[in-house]
Amino acid sequence: MAELLEIKNLSVSFDTPQGELQAVRDVSFSLHAGEVLALVGESGCGKSVLCKSIMKLLHGNARITGGSILVDGVDITNYRQRDMERLRGRLFSMVFQDPMATLNPTISIGEQIAEAVRVHHPKMEREAVYQRVMELMKLVGITEPEQRYRQYPYHFSGGMRQRSVMAIALASNPKILLADEPTTSLDVTIQAQILDLLRDIQQKLGTATIFVSHDLGVVARIADRVAVMYAGKIVEIGTAEEIFYDPRHPYTWALMRSLPAFAREGEELYTIPGMPPTMIDLPPGDAFASRNEYALAIDYEEMPPMFQISDTHYAATWLLDERAPKITPPMGGDFHG
Amino acid sequence: MDDLILEVQHLTHQFRLTKNLVIKAVDDLSFQIRRGEIFGLVGESGSGKSTVARCIMNIYQPSSGRIFYNGINVCDPKEFRKHKKILQTSRQLIFQDSASSLNGRMQVADIIGEPMEIHHIKPPRGSLRAEAEFQLHSVGLDKSYLNKYPTELSGGMRQRVAIARALSMEPELLVADEPIASLDVSIQAQIINLFKHLQAEHDFSILFIAHDLSVVKYLCDRVGVMYRGKLVEVAQTKELFSSPKHPYTKTLLSAIPVPDPRRERTRVLQEFDPALFEWDGKLVEISPDHLVWKGGNQ
Numbered sequence: 001m002a003e004l005l006e007i008k009n010l011s012v013s014f015d016t017p018q019g020e021l022q023a024v025r026d027v028s029f030s031l032h033a034g035e036v037l038a039l040v041g042e043s044g045c046g047k048s049v050l051c052k053s054i055m056k057l058l059h060g061n062a063r064i065t066g067g068s069i070l071v072d073g074v075d076i077t078n079y080r081q082r083d084m085e086r087l088r089g090r091l092f093s094m095v096f097q098d099p100m101a102t103l104n105p106t107i108s109i110g111e112q113i114a115e116a117v118r119v120h121h122p123k124m125e126r127e128a129v130y131q132r133v134m135e136l137m138k139l140v141g142i143t144e145p146e147q148r149y150r151q152y153p154y155h156f157s158g159g160m161r162q163r164s165v166m167a168i169a170l171a172s173n174p175k176i177l178l179a180d181e182p183t184t185s186l187d188v189t190i191q192a193q194i195l196d197l198l199r200d201i202q203q204k205l206g207t208a209t210i211f212v213s214h215d216l217g218v219v220a221r222i223a224d225r226v227a228v229m230y231a232g233k234i235v236e237i238g239t240a241e242e243i244f245y246d247p248r249h250p251y252t253w254a255l256m257r258s259l260p261a262f263a264r265e266g267e268e269l270y271t272i273p274g275m276p277p278t279m280i281d282l283p284p285g286d287a288f289a290s291r292n293e294y295a296l297a298i299d300y301e302e303m304p305p306m307f308q309i310s311d312t313h314y315a316a317t318w319l320l321d322e323r324a325p326k327i328t329p330p331m332g333g334d335f336h337g
Numbered sequence: 338m339d340d341l342i343l344e345v346q347h348l349t350h351q352f353r354l355t356k357n358l359v360i361k362a363v364d365d366l367s368f369q370i371r372r373g374e375i376f377g378l379v380g381e382s383g384s385g386k387s388t389v390a391r392c393i394m395n396i397y398q399p400s401s402g403r404i405f406y407n408g409i410n411v412c413d414p415k416e417f418r419k420h421k422k423i424l425q426t427s428r429q430l431i432f433q434d435s436a437s438s439l440n441g442r443m444q445v446a447d448i449i450g451e452p453m454e455i456h457h458i459k460p461p462r463g464s465l466r467a468e469a470e471f472q473l474h475s476v477g478l479d480k481s482y483l484n485k486y487p488t489e490l491s492g493g494m495r496q497r498v499a500i501a502r503a504l505s506m507e508p509e510l511l512v513a514d515e516p517i518a519s520l521d522v523s524i525q526a527q528i529i530n531l532f533k534h535l536q537a538e539h540d541f542s543i544l545f546i547a548h549d550l551s552v553v554k555y556l557c558d559r560v561g562v563m564y565r566g567k568l569v570e571v572a573q574t575k576e577l578f579s580s581p582k583h584p585y586t587k588t589l590l591s592a593i594p595v596p597d598p599r600r601e602r603t604r605v606l607q608e609f610d611p612a613l614f615e616w617d618g619k620l621v622e623i624s625p626d627h628l629v630w631k632g633g634n635q
Contacts, residue, residue: 042521158382187381187548192592192606214522217551217594220601240598258526260555261596268533269526269555275491 004208005031010067012053019280023049025232034206038223042276046232047212051178055094056084089120092176093169097184099161103153109164110149116171136167141197159190177209195221228252231277231287238313248315250292253331342510342542343370348402350388362388364566375543377557384563386546390514394430426456429503433515435495439487446483449502472501493524512544529556550593554578562586569630582629585609
């Protein structure tokens with residue numbers, strides 16, 4: 001499969017008064033054309049920063065301290081804003097969590113979608129733009145687009161707003177869609193509809209998608225591959241089946257065990273002890289070690305490398321080293337009944 | 338018969354938006370909460386869950402209907418004034434957004450002590466500060482947090498402080514309006530455990546409002562499902578999740594995401610057509626403790 005996006009050893013830091021905050025540390029992954037890759041992790045683990053650093057939407061105090069971002073084989077790591085403006089929208093678009101903050105409350109929905117179309121096709125005729133907007137609104141499942149065109153964001157429900165945002169993001173057929181928790185603020189029923197829509201569009205247009213979420217249930221529905229992030233690093237990556245039925249990293253186990261869906265009756269929910277580390281002055285070794293009940297002595301001293309489990313499945317934990325003691329994972333296939 | 342702590346009878350609340358536009362947020366709603374149980378209220382946003390909570394807590398004066406708390410009709414201003422102190426101390430409310438429900442200019446110790454100061458309650462453990470420390474401890478925070486401001490705490494910790502503040506009044510009824518909606522999965526688990534522990538320890542009743550059904554399934558004893566201001570189904574949690582009867586409940590249950598890719602990809606969403614909902618009807622008891630909305634006048 002063609003690799004659309006390739007991230008190699010990417011590190012992103014913020015300069016803060018307290019010191020250097022390492023938000024993304026040595027992250028490598030690739031995204032194939034037409035697949036959905038989910039990024040999962042707690043808040044503050046660097047999921048959103050990773051997305052924004054690909055789009056170069058980070059603030060001035062952030063800088064890429066190492067690694068490279070390759071799109072279609074072209075290195076865009078050192079692209080300036082002007083170069084990026086040509087890529088944004090065409091090559092990649094982003095959908096954010098809160099649609100109300102993304103949309104302009106004083107412009108009608110149709111005009112906002114039309115604006116996105118016009119930016120990428122400045123010479124398009126008025127009528128053609130209108131037709132394209134209608135097409136986009138139908139694509140994302142907005143019914144009665146002619147009437148909806150003139151309505152404002154406050155006329156729309158949360159789900160409909162998120163659909164409009166997606167229409168804007170898809171206005172110029174991006175190859176990569178970055179969706180940053182697009183369903184977090186929505187109801188369960190609406191959330192399921194939006195997920196199905198994303199999946200649908202993705203299959204129709206072949207858009208590769210990076211889907212950021214902290215909800216493993218949502219991820220199970222949409223993702224082809226899953227990357228689990230902790231303290232700015234990808235600790236485990238694999239196909240959805242591998243991550244959900246055969247997880248190898250203790251952090252992945254912990255995340256899954258804390259879901260009420262896996263709790264057995266009468267039993268207390270599992271909670272991860274301790275707090276996520278602050279990303280300034282990280283201790284040597286595995287950042288998860290102090291919260292990990294399976295931590296080995298070496299975890300406190302040396303960072304585990306990525307161990308390969310299969311062609312697609314990698315995990316960064318010393319438990320996979322051949323010298324490590326054998327333990328039975330608390331999570332795995334049997335738990336799904 | 339049952340020992341009821343709260344009885345809601347034909348509660349209706351309307352919002353008048355303009356002269357001619359009235360929205361019925363809660364429409365002829367009746368349910369009971371028994372002493373010592375966790376009652377879950379679920380439904381999509383806009384279905385009136387929070388309005389119910391606010392009517393129960395006397396934040397809104399309902400348009401009609403009655404709410405009995407321990408036999409006191411809280412909607413009657415006269416009765417409310419007569420029992421004001423007991424009503425305002427033994428019922429406590431926890432909000433979704435802990436960042437805005439805690440005063441950012443007060444330290445944790447003062448936040449937890451404030452209700453006691455307002456109600457002129459002598460702290461049972463000597464000083465307000467000692468009391469705050471005790472309550473903090475019971476929600477799993479140590480005394481180093483006493484002098485912190487809410488902005489210095491993470492979302493989960495702030496929610497713990499909000500719970501500690503509610504606990505300081507030794508409530509009999511806790512109304513929690515989406516207390517975990519804005520938290521991370523692992524923090525959610527901590528707060529759910531905390532609710533379960535505290536409930537077992539203090540034996541108070543909880544009205545737990547949520548839209549995450551897997552949490553409700555885990556935590557609650559009984560569940561009520563709301564749809565556009567109406568209660569369409571009330572049952573024991575196990576019964577509701579194993580044999581939902583109302584089509585809307587089925588839709589809601591079919592939308593719960595399951596962390597299992599193979600099952601999740603084949604799962605089909607059940608559509609609920611609002612046109613099919615019969616507005617005239619009533620809750621009918623189809624089996625003991627299981628009420629379902631039945632349309633028409635049969």
